[in-house]
Amino acid sequence: MSEYDVVVVGSGGGALTGAALAAKAGLSVCVVEKTDKLGGTSAYSGGACWLPGSEVQQRAGIADSTEGARDYLAAILGPGLPSAQQAKVEAFLQTAPALVARLEDDPDMEFEWLPFSEYYDAPGRVPFGRSIQPTNLKRADLPPEVAELVRPPVERDRAGERGRNTLSGGQSLIARLAAVVVREGGTFRTNLPVTGLVTDPDDPGGRVVGVAAMSPEGPVRLGARLGVLLASGGFEGNDEMRREHGVPGDPAWTMAPRGTNTGEPITAAIAIGAATDFTAQGWFCPGLEQPDGGGSFTLGFRSGLMVDRTGRRYANECLPYDRFGREMAEAPDRIPSWFVFDSREDGRLPAIAMPEGDPAAHLEAGTWVTATTLPELAEAAGLPAGALVETVERFNGYAATGVDDEFHRGEDEYDLFFAAGHGPNKALSSLDAPPYFAARFVLSDLGTKGGLVTDAAGRVLREDGTPISGLYAAGNTAASVFGPVYPGPGAPLGSAMVFAALAVDDLAGQNTSGQII
Numbered sequence: 001m002s003e004y005d006v007v008v009v010g011s012g013g014g015a016l017t018g019a020a021l022a023a024k025a026g027l028s029v030c031v032v033e034k035t036d037k038l039g040g041t042s043a044y045s046g047g048a049c050w051l052p053g054s055e056v057q058q059r060a061g062i063a064d065s066t067e068g069a070r071d072y073l074a075a076i077l078g079p080g081l082p083s084a085q086q087a088k089v090e091a092f093l094q095t096a097p098a099l100v101a102r103l104e105d106d107p108d109m110e111f112e113w114l115p116f117s118e119y120y121d122a123p124g125r126v127p128f129g130r131s132i133q134p135t136n137l138k139r140a141d142l143p144p145e146v147a148e149l150v151r152p153p154v155e156r157d158r159a160g161e162r163g164r165n166t167l168s169g170g171q172s173l174i175a176r177l178a179a180v181v182v183r184e185g186g187t188f189r190t191n192l193p194v195t196g197l198v199t200d201p202d203d204p205g206g207r208v209v210g211v212a213a214m215s216p217e218g219p220v221r222l223g224a225r226l227g228v229l230l231a232s233g234g235f236e237g238n239d240e241m242r243r244e245h246g247v248p249g250d251p252a253w254t255m256a257p258r259g260t261n262t263g264e265p266i267t268a269a270i271a272i273g274a275a276t277d278f279t280a281q282g283w284f285c286p287g288l289e290q291p292d293g294g295g296s297f298t299l300g301f302r303s304g305l306m307v308d309r310t311g312r313r314y315a316n317e318c319l320p321y322d323r324f325g326r327e328m329a330e331a332p333d334r335i336p337s338w339f340v341f342d343s344r345e346d347g348r349l350p351a352i353a354m355p356e357g358d359p360a361a362h363l364e365a366g367t368w369v370t371a372t373t374l375p376e377l378a379e380a381a382g383l384p385a386g387a388l389v390e391t392v393e394r395f396n397g398y399a400a401t402g403v404d405d406e407f408h409r410g411e412d413e414y415d416l417f418f419a420a421g422h423g424p425n426k427a428l429s430s431l432d433a434p435p436y437f438a439a440r441f442v443l444s445d446l447g448t449k450g451g452l453v454t455d456a457a458g459r460v461l462r463e464d465g466t467p468i469s470g471l472y473a474a475g476n477t478a479a480s481v482f483g484p485v486y487p488g489p490g491a492p493l494g495s496a497m498v499f500a501a502l503a504v505d506d507l508a509g510q511n512t513s514g515q516i517i
């Protein structure tokens with residue numbers, strides 16, 4: 001049996017942050033990845049990291065601070081947080097700037113401020129956001145093994161294509177962290193799904209001392225002298241678990257790479273007594289339905305409107321995507337919804353869909369329909385024509401006055417971030433350029449966010465609140481520090497990275513409880 005100081009399960013942003021810091025601390029590290037590629041959903045991501053109060057924002061002249069972020073989180077998470085969650089929130093806030101400084105100390109890591117509005121109008125919100133992202137880098141500058149292993153962006157990965165020569169966003173984050181792991185002597189084991197946890201039979205506390213995995217040659221075990229960090233995504237790809245926990249949506253519509261994130265490590269931890277929380281939660285979003293039945297994360301609607309099966313709008317289409325996704329999940333006649341748009345962008349979707357897909361293929365498959373009049377469009381989409389015409393007429397009235405009386409579209413900073421209209425309200429453009437289109441939308445997600453209960457040091461806890469010795473979790477494997485709330489761009493990655501860092505410090509015996517130096 002191979003043995004390491006630390007075994008990290010998964011290779012997303014949290015996993016590789018933990019692996020890089022562990023390797024830099026002189027520990028032997030093995031990253032165990034189920035697929036033949038590194039990065040998971042994190043590699044698909046924009047690479048935004050919600051890590052408030054760091055030097056990066058200060059360099060860019062952004063008025064961000066830990067105190068401001070504390071106010072913001074207090075306002076959006078609400079009063080009466082359980083003390084254990086409050087302790088994690090505080091650990092997150094204290095650790096975020098120190099983690100960024102620690103990462104940027106490394107010659108292979110560099111971040112910049114990313115203008116992207118936060119998701120709630122609440123005290124402490126920073127205009128145009130407090131997120132940061134890794135700077136771009138060239139594939140040719142990467143160690144060859146890393147250059148080959150980074151999972152391509154979603155539109156290329158789903159099409160079986162290679163990644164680009166310039167890596168940005170999540171691509172850059174994964175590549176940079178993986179390069180640090182390689183440079184510091186860490187090991188990557190790909191095509192090795194973890195199937196279970198190994199506990200010490202002689203330890204009455206059931207200390208975790210390794211993982212069981214299934215290699216192409218058969219079952220293997222990897223020992224972990226100091227601990228195992230589970231950072232292997234959520235269970236968004238597992239239909240049975242989604243149903244069991246009541247997560248709305250469908251594995252076919254999730255954004256996790258196909259066949260990944262089916263939750264075996266979470267199940268393995270539960271089997272040795274781990275507690276779970278927020279298990280019905282995901283990072284939700286509207287998903288453009290694809291001809292193959294998949295969903296595409298869509299945000300930043302520039303024009304058009306969304307209707308349910310009755311032909312009526314039900315929310316502000318410019319809401320932050322997780323909030324819109326939650327509106328979709330509110331009623332059964334909203335999945336699928338139809339997004340109705342006109343030809344002002346020459347028959348392309350007036351939004352950012354990852355991936356959008358080919359409009360002609362959508363039209364052929366019926367995931368999009370088109371017509372020169374709205375009643376014909378309604379008929380093609382199976383919507384009540386009278387209701388759709390009335391909805392569009394009312395919406396065009398809002399575009400003329402600049403005021404959306406029903407859903408207040410265009411009243412918040414976030415609504416205007418992607419808006420491109422020319423009328424009195426940039427987020428409200430009338431639908432009046434035929435032919436018209438309707439695109440079918442489902443409820444997608446960027447991963448589930450309920451999972452193993454952890455403490456402020458990333459330790460996995462039992463129902464009675466005691467830690468399972470040797471076992472840590474971060475990212476979507478763990479119950480989110482933010483519960484059901486998505487504070488702003490980069491919250492999934494930022495929180496994954498912080499708790500992975502805290503976990504590694506704890507298992508390395510540097511229990512700093514939120515104070516990484």
Ligand SMILES: Cc1cc2nc3c(=O)[nH]c(=O)nc-3n(C[C@H](O)[C@H](O)[C@H](O)COP(=O)(O)OP(=O)(O)OC[C@H]3O[C@@H](n4cnc5c(N)ncnc54)[C@H](O)[C@@H]3O)c2cc1C
Nearest residue numbers: 010012034040041042045046047048194232475476490493
């Ligand atoms: C298009 C897009 C853009 C996004 N943009 C952002 C953004 O800018 N900022 C942000 O914060 N979030 C963003 N997100 C969301 C974010 O990417 C994910 O929620 C987050 O990266 C999940 O991280 P994770 O480490 O928990 O899981 P993942 O990144 O999915 O990593 C999990 C890894 O574990 C592996 N694995 C699973 N099971 C096993 C097993 N049994 N054994 C071994 N390995 C296993 C998987 O193969 C995968 O490689 C975006 C998502 C998408 C799709």
